[in-house]
Amino acid sequence: MQRKLSIFEGYLTLWVFLCIGIGIVLGKVAPSFAKFLDGLAIYVGEAPVVSIPIALCLFLMMYPIMVKIDFAEVLKAGKSIKPVGLTLFVNWAIKPFTMYVIAYFFLGILFRHLIGTNVLDYVKMPFGLDLPVGAVHGDGTVVMYEGTKMLAIPLWRSYLAGAILLGIAPCTAMVLVWGYLARGNDGHTLVMVAINSLTMLFFYGPLGGFLLGV
Template sequence: MESEEMGIFERYLTVWVILCIITGVGIGQFIPAFPALLNRLQYAQVSLPVAVLIWLMIYPMMLRIDFSSIIRATREIKGLAVTCGTNWLIKPFTMYIVASFFLLGVFSNLIPPELGREYLAGAVLLGAAPCTAMVFVWSSLTRGDPAYTLVQVAVNDIILLFAYAPIVAFLLGIGNIQVPYDTLILSVVLFVVVPLLAGYFTRRRLITSRGPEYFQEFLGKFENITVMGLLLTLIIIFSFQGRVIIENPLHICLIAVPLIIQTFLIFTVAYLWARIWRLRHAVAAPAALIGASNFFELAVAVAISLFGLQSGAALATVVGVLVEVPVMLTLVRIANATRDRFPA
């Protein structure tokens, strides 16, 4: 389980993202040869440098998942019902509704229709991917039950393997966004299945051969690699997105509106559901926070794979990263302030 205090990268993630935006835009404008070079380093429409960085983001998180903990799931079956019901039966669909309402409706005079649909696609990719990493931080900041948090992450990862691609394809189809199934499935295989299996077998082998203490030391080597991989990926993305941002800086704020509203909405639904069922706060808080937070590393990866580095979808997922930390810290404060409304 992670420390109860966020590291400097996690605590100031929004600041680092803003710096990455400035750096990436500057590179795109003043060193155009850099994105041009990256554009040539592709295979099957997948940027090879970005693919490597994405693996650096996702693999360390998969190492942390102890799937043997699923056998403890029956101890908190109501909490898992809240988590799974919110994440897979509600969240993807409310994200589509809220994002469509704003990006294709309220803001239609400010965002061209085609670009609005790309932003919607990015929002859908975020909404269909519940958090698997930062939720450990949010849980510890609310004094959540670490065993339950681990179990809910493991269960969500298993559901993710089977449900992510169909839900995304369905919602994007409704929005008249053409996405080839084979590309989507390949993205899930590359950025979920393969790192998940690699993490599982690495964890199993190291614990069996060297012991759990050595495994924890090995895990410590990846302390900041995930965030560093994310930040370098953002610099690359924004080196391609520079012109769009310079010409439409307002779009960043417009994309953030539905993402923020959706985050508060999902937290409220899950948190109230947990309160109605009288779940203890140590379960209710992480159950609500995992749905409110997003597996943005996966969303960024799939957006790049499906739509490209220069797409509006990729930009929308990055805006999700930008708003994630300040919004989630606000929800953590709300959860801590309402602790006495739940059973001890």
């Protein structure tokens, strides 16, 4: 007997877009609450490294699926070299570079004038970096903004950086969700999530720095 999707599972795409819309509206009508949520994080120095609300939501999303996995299947899946190797190759040798090309085409060429070529974004300087006002770092210039040294960079470059960083990161939590909904091999899915999470520790930083030019 095939398992039928619940209403929540069947309309998952709708809920995703609904949450995106709620987040946008919340940021507009209650920016202080959005900043409060953003501040709920684990910090290293002055840099937030782990968002507690996001970590909690990811746990709640993954836990129901994790408890249903047959770990005997996990051991079998771990011995399947070909799908694991293919996934790693696509994740780190193809996907980041195709994402860079797509993002640059849309944000750096097609929509660049729509975003505004002279519109600036002010971002914090990299952790541990202290440059004088007027110094150039990458595509940014160090300026004083609201009493703090910040990097002033073109807004389209910020969008491009965000798209690149998002494209580099292999999806983890949602892989479990989509694999479960597609009635895939949960054991193999769990192995791939674990391997993706492990390889991110080694490849994400260097590859991100290379594509961003920092």
